[in-house]
Amino acid sequence: MITLTHYLVLSGILFSLGIVGVLRRKNLLMLFFSTEILLNAVNIGFTAVSKYYGDLSGQIFSFFIIAIAASEVAVGLGLLVLWYKRSGTVDLDSLQMMKG
Amino acid sequence: MEKYLFVALFAPLVGSLFSLLFTAKEKNTITAIVTSALLLLSFVSSLTLLVSIHDGLTLHVKMMDWISAGNLNLPFGFIVDNVSVIMMVTVTLVSTVVNVYSMGYMGHDKGYNRFFTYISAFVFSMLILVMSDNFVGLFIGWEGVGLCSYLLIGFWYEKESASWAGNEAFIMNRVADLGMLMGLFLIYWQFGTFEYDKVFAHVGSLNPAIVTSIGLLLFIGAMGKSAQFPFHTWLADAMEGPTPVSALIHAATMVTAGVYLVIRASALFSLIPEVGHIIATLGAFVAVFAASMALVNRDLKRIIAYSTLSQLGYMFVAAGLGAYWIALFHLMTHAFFKSLLFLGAGNIMHAMDDELDIKKMGGLFGIMPYTATLMAVASVALCGVYPFAGFFSKDMILAAAFNGGNFYIWFALFIGAGMTAFYSFRLIMLVFFGDKVHKKLGFHPHETYPFVLWALLPLGILSTVAGFFEKPFEEFVTEILSKYEITIPHATELGLIFLTSAFVILVIVATIYKYNKGGFSKQLENMPIYLLLKNQYYIPKIYEEVIFKPYYRLSTFAWKQIDVKIIDFIVDLIAKTLYILGQKSRKMQSGNLSDMLRWMVVGIVALLALAIFYRPGM
Numbered sequence: 184m185i186t187l188t189h190y191l192v193l194s195g196i197l198f199s200l201g202i203v204g205v206l207r208r209k210n211l212l213m214l215f216f217s218t219e220i221l222l223n224a225v226n227i228g229f230t231a232v233s234k235y236y237g238d239l240s241g242q243i244f245s246f247f248i249i250a251i252a253a254s255e256v257a258v259g260l261g262l263l264v265l266w267y268k269r270s271g272t273v274d275l276d277s278l279q280m281m282k283g
Numbered sequence: 284m285e286k287y288l289f290v291a292l293f294a295p296l297v298g299s300l301f302s303l304l305f306t307a308k309e310k311n312t313i314t315a316i317v318t319s320a321l322l323l324l325s326f327v328s329s330l331t332l333l334v335s336i337h338d339g340l341t342l343h344v345k346m347m348d349w350i351s352a353g354n355l356n357l358p359f360g361f362i363v364d365n366v367s368v369i370m371m372v373t374v375t376l377v378s379t380v381v382n383v384y385s386m387g388y389m390g391h392d393k394g395y396n397r398f399f400t401y402i403s404a405f406v407f408s409m410l411i412l413v414m415s416d417n418f419v420g421l422f423i424g425w426e427g428v429g430l431c432s433y434l435l436i437g438f439w440y441e442k443e444s445a446s447w448a449g450n451e452a453f454i455m456n457r458v459a460d461l462g463m464l465m466g467l468f469l470i471y472w473q474f475g476t477f478e479y480d481k482v483f484a485h486v487g488s489l490n491p492a493i494v495t496s497i498g499l500l501l502f503i504g505a506m507g508k509s510a511q512f513p514f515h516t517w518l519a520d521a522m523e524g525p526t527p528v529s530a531l532i533h534a535a536t537m538v539t540a541g542v543y544l545v546i547r548a549s550a551l552f553s554l555i556p557e558v559g560h561i562i563a564t565l566g567a568f569v570a571v572f573a574a575s576m577a578l579v580n581r582d583l584k585r586i587i588a589y590s591t592l593s594q595l596g597y598m599f600v601a602a603g604l605g606a607y608w609i610a611l612f613h614l615m616t617h618a619f620f621k622s623l624l625f626l627g628a629g630n631i632m633h634a635m636d637d638e639l640d641i642k643k644m645g646g647l648f649g650i651m652p653y654t655a656t657l658m659a660v661a662s663v664a665l666c667g668v669y670p671f672a673g674f675f676s677k678d679m680i681l682a683a684a685f686n687g688g689n690f691y692i693w694f695a696l697f698i699g700a701g702m703t704a705f706y707s708f709r710l711i712m713l714v715f716f717g718d719k720v721h722k723k724l725g726f727h728p729h730e731t732y733p734f735v736l737w738a739l740l741p742l743g744i745l746s747t748v749a750g751f752f753e754k755p756f757e758e759f760v761t762e763i764l765s766k767y768e769i770t771i772p773h774a775t776e777l778g779l780i781f782l783t784s785a786f787v788i789l790v791i792v793a794t795i796y797k798y799n800k801g802g803f804s805k806q807l808e809n810m811p812i813y814l815l816l817k818n819q820y821y822i823p824k825i826y827e828e829v830i831f832k833p834y835y836r837l838s839t840f841a842w843k844q845i846d847v848k849i850i851d852f853i854v855d856l857i858a859k860t861l862y863i864l865g866q867k868s869r870k871m872q873s874g875n876l877s878d879m880l881r882w883m884v885v886g887i888v889a890l891l892a893l894a895i896f897y898r899p900g901m
Contacts, residue, residue, distance in 0.1 A: 205880050214876075279874045 190231030197224035211263055211273040215256060222252045284335055285344055288363055291328035291371060292410050294321040295378075299403035305396040315386045318399040322382050322406060326375035333368045337759060341365075343416060354475060362416035362479070365760045369611060370413040370543060373618045374536050376745075378406045380738050381531040384626050387735035388527055388633060394438060401438070402531065405431035409536050413543060417477040418467050421544070425463070425508065428537045429456045435532060436524040448520040455517045459507020466500030469493065483550035491555070498551055498558040501544060509541030509595045512569050516823050518592055519576075522584040526629030529584060534591045534625050535618035542595065542614050545602040549764055552602070559603040563684070566599030567695040572820075574702035578709075579816045583628050583639045586710055590665065591621055593699060597680050600692060606683040606767040608760045612753065613676035620664035620672060620746040626739055627658035631714060634728035635721065641710060643726075646719035651730040655715045657743045662707040664746040666787050667700060675750030678780050685779055686769050700783055704790040712798035 197220055204217025226245040233241025263273060270277055298321035302314035332342070342363040350357040363371070382402055389398050408431055412424025430453075437449025467477070473493060474482050486494060505511075510518035521533050532538070545552055545562065552559055573592035580586045594617050601610035634651060635644060648655045664671035667678060677700065684693040721728060730736075761767075769776060797803065807813055818824065871882060 202884060206877070206884060209877065275877050276875060278876055 187231055187235045190227060194224045194228035194231070197221075197227065200224075209275045211266070211275060214275065215259055215263075219252060219256070222248055284332070284340060284342055287328040287331050287335075288342055288344055288361060288414075291325045291332065291375070292361065292407070292414060294325040294328070295403045295406040295410065297321055299400050299407060302396050302400040302403065306400055308396060310393070310395040312386070314396045314399045315382070318403045319379065319382045319386070322375060322379040322403065325406070325410075326372070326379050329368065329371040329375045332363050333372050336363065336365060336368050355471075357417065357419055357477065359420070360416035360478070361414045361420075363414060365763045366543075366546060366611065367413045369615060369756075369760060371410060373615050374406065374409050374413065376741070377535040377618055377622050378402065378409075378531055380742055381527045381622065381626070383738040384530075384629070384735050385525075385527040387732045388629050389525065392525075398435075398438065398525065401431055401434050402527075405435070405532060405537070409540075412540055416479055418470060418479070418482070419477045421547070422463065422467060425504070425540060426460070428532070428540065429453065429460075429508070432456075432521070432532050432537055435528040436521045438524055438528065442523070445523040448517070448523040452517040452521050455514050456507045459504055459514050462500045462502075462507075463504020466497050466504065469497050469500060473497075479547070483548075486551050486554060494551065495555050495558055498548075498555045499561075501548060501551075502558065502562060505541030505544045506565075507541075508544075509538050509599070510592055511541070511565060511595065511599065512572060513822075515569065515573065515592055516819075516826060519585050519588045519819070522582070522588050526584065526625060526632060529588070530622040530625030530629070533588065534621040538591065538595060539598065539614045539618065542598040542602055542610055545599070546607045546611055546764065549602075549605075549607045553605055553765055556605070559605060560689075561603070563600045563603030563687075563689065563692055566596040566603055567684070567692040567699075568596070569593065570596030570600065570699040571695050571702070572596075574699045574706065576816055576819050577706040578702060579813055580706075581640050581642055583631065583641050583710070583714070584625070585639075586641070586706055587621070587624050587628060590624075590703065590706065593703065594621065594665070596699070597677060597696065600696060601680045601683055604683050604687050604689070604692075605765065606680070607764045608757055608767060609676065609679045609683055611760055611764070612756055613680060615756075616664070616672035616676045616746070616749050619742050619749055620661040623657060623661040623739060623742040623746055624665065626742070627654050627661060630654040630731045630735070631728075633731055635726050638721075638726065641713040643720050643724055644714045645717045645721065646715070647721070647728055648715040650728050653730065653736045655711075657736070657739050658715075659711060660743050661746055662711055666704040666707055666791060667783070668787060668791070669784060670747070670750060672746050672749040674784070675753045678783060679753075681783055682769055682771070682776050682779060683767065685775075686771050697783060697786065700787050701790045704787045705794050708791050708794040709798065712795060713802075717798060717802075 201217045201219075201221035201224055204220065205214060208214050208217060226248055229241040229245045229248075233239060233245075266278075267273055295318075298318035301317050301321075305311050305314050336342075342361075344361045346359040346361065348356070349359045382399065385398060385402065389395055392398065405428060408424050408427025410424070412421055412428060415421045415424060433449045433453040436452050437446045439445045440449070470482060471477060473489060474485055476482065507514045518533060518538065522529055524533075552562075570593045573589045573596065577586045577589035577593070580589065594613070598610045598613050598617070601607070601613060630651065631644070631647065631654065632639065634647070634654075638644070660671070664673040667673040667676075681693060681696050681700070684690075684696055808817075815821070871878070
């Protein structure tokens with residue numbers, strides 16, 4: 184029997200993976216992937232809780248997140264391509280112009 | 284009628300603001316003309332009010348609400364009744380004369396425009412003081428005149444002595460004002476209001492001990508403003524200011540504010556005769572004490588300043604004994620002849636290139652006969668010779684002292700009257716008669732401008748005839764002040780008047796005779812009593828040793844040890860810590876996205892931890 188706990192644990196594991204990716208990865212493309220993993224971890228959590236309580240708002244929220252994630256990736260990838268054309272790399276450490 | 288009240292009150296303010304525009308500019312006669320005209324307007328309005336109040340009117344105007352917080356409700360209210368209208372007329376009359384006089388006196392001063400700004404501001408504050416219908420308004424006027432007095436004493440602020448004297452006057456008044464403020468707090472605490480009507484209506488039902496403390500505290504404030512012992516030293520030093528200022532502020536108006544306060548609060552003071560007794564005793568003491576210092580002083584203005592102190596003592600005797608209308612009467616006549624005396628002294632100073640030592644003058648009568656005549660009139664009025672103004676008011680005070688059975692007070696005042704006669708005529712003789720010492724010293728005195736003398740004429744006339752208004756004055760002010768019954772037989776009273784007058788005239792004649800013969804011998808100047816008087820009983824010296832120096836040491840200690848080593852240290856420590864923290868945490872801003880994300884996660888974790896583990900109230 185798969186219970187709410189299983190879903191939430193899965194969500195937690197995915198979220199942690201995403202966090203580690205965000206922290207450790209230096210490739211901008213990989214950073215985007217990690218961000219997607221984070222968002223989808225949250226989606227799983229929302230959907231699971233929504234099903235558990237029988238309240239649709241959680242699932243609607245997930246749709247919103249998916250939509251926003253898609254547009255975010257679209258904009259982000261565009262910028263990334265532009266950055267690659269300009270500097271020839273997608274390494275994070277090349278983005279250091281705002282140094283304090 | 285209200286419009287006359289507002290014109291009387293605000294015309295000086297308008298004049299002050301107008302000449303304020305010119306303070307940074309060169310001398311401009313228009314400031315003097317405009318301020319004089321506005322002061323004259325204020326005087327005329329006050330006179331109109333006097334006439335209508337004589338016809339039975341009393342004006343009580345609430346201009347606007349001023350402070351309204353919680354239970355405290357303070358309107359800007361003004362009252363014009365029999366007492367305040369007398370003060371208004373006196374103040375505006377003397378200030379108009381002084382303002383016109385100053386056009387001549389200050390003619391060559393580079394602070395010409397500034398001077399008239401201050402004078403008009405002073406008159407405005409003084410009018411607030413006398414016209415207010417509550418204690419807070421009175422206190423604001425009280426502080427306002429204190430400020431203007433400070434500004435005018437230190438008018439020639441480049442002079443070290445002048446700015447010192449200004450500070451002394453200001454600080455000493457603040458010390459006394461602490462007493463006044465505490466009195467006001469006590470009034471509010473007990474009555475819940477500051478308005479005269481309500482306070483005086485309920486004062487009778489109060490615990491006598493509290494009434495006594497209110498009376499004492501208010502009187503401490505009055506002592507500071509009216510320079511009574513032990514706050515008297517500032518008045519003599521205040522003579523550093525321009526002479527018209529001495530005439531207006533330090534003789535005729537501001538210093539009498541203390542007497543006015545006692546008269547205004549007569550409903551309160553008449554309930555506590557024992558405090559009144561203290562006031563009268565202190566007044567009698569100051570009357571003799573100050574007069575004795577005037578006996579030997581050689582400084583023209585200081586002699587008159589001590590004389591003012593002494594006359595303020597007389598006023599306090601009358602006010603303390605419950606003879607409020609007599610105190611007010613003496614206040615008014617004194618304002619006339621004392622400002623005349625000061626302004627005459629100003630003419631002499633002008634003629635003598637600001638020389639003040641009366642031993643360096645002499646024989647000026649031939650050169651400035653009009654000034655000499657006016658000053659002689661003022662001196663005779665001051666001594667109280669019939670039929671001049673001082674005779675009526677001073678003899679009433681002496682009669683009141685005798686009437687109350689306070690023979691020692693009467694005797695002190697009697698001696699004081701003799702001293703007054705001596706120092707007044709010593710001054711007249713040394714300045715206007717005798718050897719022309721000034722010739723040897725190379726002075727070229729001259730009579731002042733005619734318009735200045737014309738301006739003094741009203742004061743001269745009033746010093747001569749004001750005494751004859753005694754009866755109407757009594758009827759007028761006792762409509763609201765308590766009457767004072769002289770219970771001693773009429774023959775005794777006449778005898779006393781005769782005795783005092785004879786004594787005073789005898790002293791005058793003896794003084795004239797003695798100084799005509801060449802004055803006292805030099806040997807007197809080495810007598811201990813002479814030295815004691817010359818050094819003002821060593822009181823300034825004692826104050827310096829006992830108060831100023833220890834206080835200076837305390838201040839130095841507080842500055843060097845407490846302020847620098849503790850307070851500054853703590854403040855610097857906080858600043859330094861923050862600076863070091865900033866230096867260390869600057870590295871966070873590497874500009875690297877990865878680092879930023881890491882810090883973001885740290886922040887989120889910290890906030891989550893806080894949200895989970897921090898439970899307020901558990």
